[in-house]
Amino acid sequence: MGISILADTPALPLHEAGKYVAGAYVVLFVILLIYVAIMALRLSRIERELGELLELPEQNTQEEPAALGRSERESTPA
């Protein structure tokens, strides 16, 4: 079947073959684009997580003096 199909199909004219060739290259481009979009999402997630991590030490330093002040007040006799 395949041989007969191949034998019966002459070269497509440019205006007809062009859309198929463009389609094939667009497929590759779209797949690459999807991959880049996924990578961008991942990168933004990592950026967000890093931002949260950067805030952690600041929160700790703000909490520590407050906790220290509380414990000092509690330990000091009235």
Next chain:
Amino acid sequence: MYGKGLRTLSIATVIAMALALGLVFFYAPLEAEQGFLQKIFYVHVPLAIVALCGFVIGGLLAIQHLRTRDSRWDMRSYVAIHMSLIFAVATLITGSIWARASWGHWWVWNEPTLVSFLIVFLLYATYQPLRFAIEDPERQARYASVFAVTAGAFVPLNFIAVRLSTAYLHPRVLGSTSNLPGSMALTFLVSLIAMALLYATLCKYELTAKHTRAQVRALRRRLSGGEPGARRSRSAAPTLPAGAPAGAASAGRTAA
């Protein structure tokens, strides 16, 4: 680090891709039988070759993982197979487009090359579900490596079997490179190199992203006072040793 040399590789890939496209559309002559349609082969065949080679590379990296039990080899094998699957999808779609234009059918079931490639693709499509089905990371990595080695060995065997089969219906581009005019052979070679570079770049991007994410998680655990080997949520992706540099000499084993 996985990111080392990524910029150079990316630039080389962009140049190679641009050069390949330029050669395909402005240098390579039209083929006598297929005319302009033959231009699909400069993207379809390199995609198929790189995808199949990627599967074999995934198997070789898995052998290294089984030998050393170093989870970084498992990660490399995972990424190689993951990327090859994406390339295989592109191969199937571009092949179908060519088949539709040339044969009038999107798919021909009695064509051995098409069907054998589909079998390889479907075989590897089970790789991710297999990983996801196993919760213990150590066991997951080991079973996935065994799968990658077995399937990786199947790929060349399958390729040889199809080549030895009597029906030579599929257009042979690689086998007849010596018969190709010099300009076509050069274009094909540049396209193949560009596709291989694209594969290598995307693999490196993926590895860098995964390693960075593992480092961020390790840092979060350290800062929040959590255990370094804390259990992760179920995932098909391998676990990298927490906080270990990618190029460290010590073999970081997967945290169970």
